[in-house]
Amino acid sequence: MFISYALMVYILAFMNILLRVFISSKIAVILAVLFSLIGLGLNIHEIAIRYVLIGDLQSSTLFDFSIFLSIAFNLTFLFLFYRYKKIVIGLFLIPFSIIFTAVSMFAPMADFPSTVYSLWRFGHLPFVILGSTFFIASFISSIMYLIQDNNLRLKRFGKIYKIFPSLDTLNNINTICMRVGFYFFTIGSILGFLWIVQIAEVNELSWFKSLQFILSSYPSFFIIKITFSMITCIYFAILILIKTKYGLPPKKLAMFTVIGFFSVILTYIGVGVSL
């Protein structure tokens, strides 16, 4: 019930973003943010209800996974809007919230094979998902940077040139998303490791055996996802290091972000399909 409301308000938020971007309606900005906040509230409410009913956050079902993703994209949009006041970024992030809220409506709620009840597990999923969405936002802002750079270079001053922010802002969004994504992902990974250690203690296994035990209980696509998320994280860590130490120019940073992220995703899809 609340999911369908959440889907509706996300669609309304997206429509208001369109109104702001294409016909410069000022009130649409306020409405877009308001609807995003309501959608966030409704999604959190859904998770809270599940916790109250089941007494556990069944964070490994496709239902929960989709809801968390929807929240994460929404939070990323709200964070970037709060910081840069550029609503246009929502044009590319809110659709993800819409898609994942829609997916959650039809997703099974049954858990994957049960694992040890652990607080680390509850922290692991939100952090890893938030990290991933910030990486995606970094990828989106990089594409926007390259398009805007092309517009300025080729002197094309069409609609896209007008609605996209300045190169400076896009570079800042890219950098901050990369950093925040990396921090969240690292925290999420540490929490995940602590969870494995906890399981190892309960089952009196070594942590490596415990990891094998957990992975064997998940479907194969899930394991591929985890592997490629880790590769993405390592890739962004290298980019951050190079940028901090040697001062990577904004255009190169955008290009490396797009190329790196794209190849990781393509390989992920390729491996997924071949399996």
Add this chain to the structure above:
Amino acid sequence: MYLTLLGLNHNSAPIDIREQFAIQEDQYNGLYLAILSKDVSECCIISTCNRVEFYIFTDDDVSKETFLEIIEDAMSVDKNKLAEHSYHKSGREAIEHIFSVASGLDSLVVGEPQVLGQVKDAFQRAKDNFAISTFMLHLQDYTLKIAKKVRTDTGICNNPVSVSYAAVELAKKIFDNLKSASALIIGAGEMCELAIKHFITSEIGSIVITNRTYEKAVNLASEYNARAIEFDKFTEALEEVDIVISSTGADHFIITHDRMASIMNTRKHKPLFIIDIAVPRDIDPEIAKIDNIYLYDIDDLKQIVESNKKNREKEAKKAQEIIDVAINKFYKSVEVMKINPVLKDVKDFFISTKDNELKKYLEKNKIENEDEIAKLDTFMSSVINKQLHNLFTNIKTNVDSKKIHTLADAAKIIFNQEEIDNGEK
């Protein structure tokens, strides 16, 4: 009350004529006194570099000939010359004109932002000279409101239409915050000075100026709180700045591709926005191929300006629609303003009648209890207020009705006879 306008602008008069009619600050007081002494109730003069316009409110319609005589007497100018180059508008046309002027539709550069401030100043000056009251103040409120609506609801002011302003707007698409950016100006000519002015308006962080004649750079720098450097040191400045504007009279490229490539390495490829407004060009166009350099020449900027002008013309049509709606609303509001004193008299009449009748009733029935008197008074007041509220609403709503030909028509509208008939049925 009649609103009439007499004026001349860039379309009706060449600059030498406009110069003759331009009004100096110390002339306004005498002018207002002279105009108001000619059976004019209210007056406002708008004088900018492109126009001089006189708006007057009078009890009777004022012909162009009469208006020319008023201005001839007030300004001691040649009436025939003014007649030849001026336009005369009254009523709806005059209102439409002032709305268009304040919205920037009648400007030399459509949508230019300064004119709204100038109109605002003109009304303030008229107020300071006690030349405007009820109607002109109402016109002022409406004019400023409509001008703001046009600017916010249409894209008439969105795109720059001067070369130097276009350069600043382009810079804002590269550097979000010009406060932390720095600019190097190579040359000290008029175009460079214009660009400096626009950058200062956009609160640029710092400006460095260089010129072959060092003294000129120093003079310009001191005028705009910038820093001057010698011409042979400008390549060093290129390593630091974010924006370069070049307009020298050199007959060869002063910045070559190879030199720039090496400077970009030193800069660690930090983005650099270069505007070459010199003819012949100062900057080797090949440097546009270097990553993170955005090079524009005068033709590129002119192309932007031309395209923006076309966009503004499109937006001007939307603005005209807003103005057309506003004129009707303004007319109605003026009619309501005119009728307000009459309605107040009607209300006063009803209240005094109520007070008299209440007094007679209290004396006849020997009622002295204050509570009872207060209750009766409240009851009668509420009946009167309710009735009058409905009547006044009907009057105000239909104040500009074209259906009223007889008193019977008016009575039907005021007492809302259709509703009464329906109620009886």
